[in-house]
Amino acid sequence: MATGMILGAIRKRTVLVSASQFLFLSTSRFASTLVIAEHEGGVIKAPSVSAVVAAKSLGGDTPISLLLAGSGPSLHEAASHAASCYPSISKVLVADSDKFKNPLAEPWAKLVHLVQQKGDYSHIVAASNSFGKNVLPRAAALLNVSPITDVIGISESHTFVRPIYAGNALCTVRYTGANPCMLTIRSTSFPVPKNSVDSKSNEAPISQVDLSTFDEDLGRSRYVSHTSQDTERPDLGNARIVITGGRGLKSAENFKMIEKLANKLGAAVGATRAAVDAGFVPNDLQVGQTGKIVAPELYMAFGVSGAIQHLAGMIDSKVIVAVNKDEDAPIFQVADYGLVGDLFEVIPELLEKLPEKK
Ligand SMILES: Cc1cc2nc3c(=O)[nH]c(=O)nc-3n(C[C@H](O)[C@H](O)[C@H](O)COP(=O)(O)OP(=O)(O)OC[C@H]3O[C@@H](n4cnc5c(N)ncnc54)[C@H](O)[C@@H]3O)c2cc1C
Structure with a gap:
């Protein structure tokens, strides 16, 4: 009898939810997202800002913490910049140590x-660039969860769209x-809205990560050196214009x-794998x-056949222009503008007609 009364009292105050609602409530109640971010020159790198945009679309009010690591003044500049300029970031975590000085x-x-x-x-969440692809799966293994990579769409907090079969x-x-549900996101699918960088009235708090229990053992890895192209051209991953050359360039x-044309247009240079394998340019292009x-x-492609593995990397370009002497080249199937012609005639003509970049 007493039990029945208690149950009755409980029932009056209990909101019954379906199994799916329960799953949603139990996973979303304490929802919070950590974005693993890279920084350079005192600001957050563009792919990491896209990771924040993706994190925001996981759920409107979910708090987003940004994790930055490194050492020196540029780390702290980047932390202040993130805390004051990105309204969707609710907290910035800073791991300040020489252990994170190199990109290991x-x-x-x-x-x-x-x-x-x-x-x-x-x-x-991390961007699906070489940094994110390197770090996130290792972290997922340590946390004993399966990461979901290359996400291009978020339908709800646990449902994602990703390409398979080379994007087919x-x-x-x-x-x-x-x-945690761990994701790498394609930054090209989460463009940064123009108003996302804004001075906000309330700066997000910045806190230091306590590294007193950090395990420093790097296992078999050892930092050797870091080289990067010394160029004033825009970063390939974020450039507004990309000029790509393929095996058709021949040497x-x-x-x-291709580089001259890119300089005239303020564009980044890209290459096909065949051009890289032939030693025309380094593989980071x-x-x-x-x-x-x-x-x-x-996206302008010269002497590129349009193999499926190449298309997987540029098919989302807004306007595609292709120049190829073979009218049956598959690149023409995806090109908005195609010119059947010899690139050794077309490029010099373009170089001549285009004005010098100011
Ligand atoms: C697992 C795997 C992953 C791969 N990943 C990638 C990748 O990430 N990126 C990538 O690009 N490829 C990748 N590839 C390779 C891909 O399959 C193709 O071999 C490569 O993209 C071809 O490069 P290409 O178009 O420069 O060369 P080709 O296929 O040899 O095409 C050269 C083109 O140049 C044209 N041409 C020649 N001379 C002229 C001229 N004078 N004027 C105009 N046009 C001319 C030809 O008509 C031809 O269409 C991958 C392959 C595999 C198996």
């Missing part, structure tokens, strides 16, 4: 593991594993025409399935 994935993965143990985030099909994936010497994914406003 091992200490970063351990850092993410440490931060997750303290923060119990429901989601961890899209699949919708529902994450049903334990927290590294001829490939300089490779666009495609096993290279960089780009989606510029204008």
